[in-house]
Amino acid sequence: MAPKAAARATGARLLAAFRAAGADEVEADILQPAEALLDLYGEDIRARAYVTADPLRGELMLRPDFTVPVVQAHMANGADPARYCYMGEVFRKQEHLGSRAPEYFQAGYEVFDRADPEAADAEVFALFSRLLAPLNLAAAVGDIGLLMDAVRGLNTLPARRAALLRHIWRPARFQALLTRFAAPPAPSASRAALLAGTPPRAHWVGLRTAADMAARIAALRVDAAAPPIAAAEVASLARVFAVHAPAPQALAELTALCAEIPAIAPAVARLSRRLAALAARGVNLDRVTYAASHGLGTMEYYDGFVFSFAAATPGLPPVASGGRYDALTAVLGAGRSIPAVGGVIRPGLVAELEGAA
Amino acid sequence: MSLKLGVPSKGRLMDDTFTWFAARGVALSRNGNAREYAGAVNGADGVELVLLSAGEIPRELAAGRIHLGVTGSDLVREKLADWPTQVVELAPMGFGHADLIIAVPAAWADVETLDDLDAVAAAFRAQHGFRLRIATKYHRLVREFLRDQGVADYQLVDSQGATEGTVKNLTAEAVADITSSGETLRANHLKILDGALIHASQATLFAARTADWGNGRAARLAALAAQLGVAAPAL
Numbered sequence: 001m002a003p004k005a006a007a008r009a010t011g012a013r014l015l016a017a018f019r020a021a022g023a024d025e026v027e028a029d030i031l032q033p034a035e036a037l038l039d040l041y042g043e044d045i046r047a048r049a050y051v052t053a054d055p056l057r058g059e060l061m062l063r064p065d066f067t068v069p070v071v072q073a074h075m076a077n078g079a080d081p082a083r084y085c086y087m088g089e090v091f092r093k094q095e096h097l098g099s100r101a102p103e104y105f106q107a108g109y110e111v112f113d114r115a116d117p118e119a120a121d122a123e124v125f126a127l128f129s130r131l132l133a134p135l136n137l138a139a140a141v142g143d144i145g146l147l148m149d150a151v152r153g154l155n156t157l158p159a160r161r162a163a164l165l166r167h168i169w170r171p172a173r174f175q176a177l178l179t180r181f182a183a184p185p186a187p188s189a190s191r192a193a194l195l196a197g198t199p200p201r202a203h204w205v206g207l208r209t210a211a212d213m214a215a216r217i218a219a220l221r222v223d224a225a226a227p228p229i230a231a232a233e234v235a236s237l238a239r240v241f242a243v244h245a246p247a248p249q250a251l252a253e254l255t256a257l258c259a260e261i262p263a264i265a266p267a268v269a270r271l272s273r274r275l276a277a278l279a280a281r282g283v284n285l286d287r288v289t290y291a292a293s294h295g296l297g298t299m300e301y302y303d304g305f306v307f308s309f310a311a312a313t314p315g316l317p318p319v320a321s322g323g324r325y326d327a328l329t330a331v332l333g334a335g336r337s338i339p340a341v342g343g344v345i346r347p348g349l350v351a352e353l354e355g356a357a
Numbered sequence: 358m359s360l361k362l363g364v365p366s367k368g369r370l371m372d373d374t375f376t377w378f379a380a381r382g383v384a385l386s387r388n389g390n391a392r393e394y395a396g397a398v399n400g401a402d403g404v405e406l407v408l409l410s411a412g413e414i415p416r417e418l419a420a421g422r423i424h425l426g427v428t429g430s431d432l433v434r435e436k437l438a439d440w441p442t443q444v445v446e447l448a449p450m451g452f453g454h455a456d457l458i459i460a461v462p463a464a465w466a467d468v469e470t471l472d473d474l475d476a477v478a479a480a481f482r483a484q485h486g487f488r489l490r491i492a493t494k495y496h497r498l499v500r501e502f503l504r505d506q507g508v509a510d511y512q513l514v515d516s517q518g519a520t521e522g523t524v525k526n527l528t529a530e531a532v533a534d535i536t537s538s539g540e541t542l543r544a545n546h547l548k549i550l551d552g553a554l555i556h557a558s559q560a561t562l563f564a565a566r567t568a569d570w571g572n573g574r575a576a577r578l579a580a581l582a583a584q585l586g587v588a589a590p591a592l
Contacts (some may be wrong), residue, residue, distance in 0.1 A: 039488070043513055044504065072586050129474060166509065173508075174507075174508055190466075194466055202546070205464065205525065206462045206530055212480065216480060
């Protein structure tokens with residue numbers, strides 16, 4: 001069978017399994033309004049999505065993923081709890097020459113359920129784990145919500161915590177900010193003068209207002225006067241971000257770290273419940289790696305449990321990935337929100353690996 | 358078989374290119390009629406001159422329709438994805454210098470560095486309801502630079518000319534553009550951010566990896582490279 005036909009057939013098989021698990025099949029338009037996606041993802045999505053123009057509808061994007069249209073459809077007219085599944089092509093520009101495909105199938109499963117988020121996390125992971133079991137993939141999990149709680153627990157200015165949280169998906173920037181807050185460098189001469197006096201008079205151009213600048217200068221003064229983040233807190237935070245072990249051992253390490261960072265205790269309790277729910281569904285936790293940094297550096301909407309299944313073949317993207325995106329539903333829900341978790345499998349890769357086996 | 362050499366078809370860039378080759382014993386010239394885009398090469402065997410818009414030379418190199426080409430290093434990086442896999446830099450030519458930089462209003466006394474720009478972008482988005490706009494025509498270079506630097510909450514808006522005016526016209530909050538003296542920036546009440554030199558561009562001689570180098574062309578390239586005093590590239 002040609003690769004595309006094999007991918008489509010495998011996708012249909014996965015979709016049938018998702019329906020059997022209780023999901024309603026949904027469709028999403030291939031042409032999506034660009035504005036919502038751009039506002040959500042920023043310039044990264046413009047680099048990765050095909051943008052086209054419609055004379056009446058303006059900028060449109062070839063569907064770069066299903067999550068956003070599925071969430072939009074649910075927030076507009078869905079009743080919860082709900083389980084959705086879908087299968088179709090997504091389109092991603094590749095900025096580097098190579099073998100990565102610019103269009104490929106995704107088969108996805110999404111759960112919108114307020115009752116028991118940890119049970120929903122386990123439901124999605126266990127379903128994927130069962131469907132992918134013959135491929136012997138490496139399973140990894142993480143919890144971005146736990147990392148965010150660790151940052152929220154820092155004993156420092158709220159503005160510094162907010163700046164760190166904003167960059168939690170950009171590890172290099174996050175680390176640079178943390179270093180600066182822990183050991184502030186001496187200000188430049190002009191910065192010192194600005195903090196001490198009033199800004200020099202200059203011809204004002206642009207939409208940013210003098211009031212916007214005054215507010216920032218006030219914030220800079222508060223920051224300059226605040227004590228640095230204690231070295232011990234930075235070290236504890238680094239330990240939470242560095243946990244990388246089989247899930248049961250990681251849970252033990254994180255439980256111990258609660259003594260240093262009490263703010264993570266509720267998230268660690270949730271992790272414990274999630275792992276118990278996974279074990280109850282037959283997942284062998286010793287073969288699941290917990291990697292604290294998992295899911296960082298990807299699309300910035302996951303804010304809780306994250307997971308992936310990857311083949312040993314180097315250079316291949318993950319066969320399946322997903323996670324929890326509660327905050328995204330609030331952004332797209334115009335004031336309403338619902339806990340949501342889901343993931344996608346790439347049927348093309350599944351077919352390829354099955355063929356090679 | 359001959360090698361096709363693409364050279365900018367007019368202006369200072371063409372004149373400087375002709376001077377650069379002449380200094381190395383290769384005389385390039387346009388045909389008598391200044392409006393005709395054809396020329397001649399004396400002093401190097403089997404090299405054919407192709408006069409092109411500097412902006413089209415990266416594309417012609419990538420397609421392999423010309424073997425060699427002179428254009429700005431900024432244009433190659435902007436227009437060709439994964440450019441080192443498509444073209445080879447033979448020689449920086451020492452003219453056509455221009456820096457691709459990010460500039461903000463000079464009145465922003467609180468913004469000196471990319472860190473400041475990032476912080477201001479977050480506050481601007483919260484205050485005004487949309488991402489801070491940076492006007493540019495160098496989308497790939499600016500986006501890759503800001504991604505590497507971890508700057509968030511901005512958007513690029515396209516500006517193909519008079520970019521420095523976009524801030525005053527309220528269509529952008531900052532600009533990313535090439536500058537040599539900075540005078541246009543100052544005249545438009547803008548200043549360059551520290552640490553925001555995205556690329557220091559200059560006119561550069563490139564060779565196309567995908568061009569047909571058979572039929573003795575590779576030997577011709579080696580001979581030409583020796584004459585120009587540059588290392589023959591591995592293609």
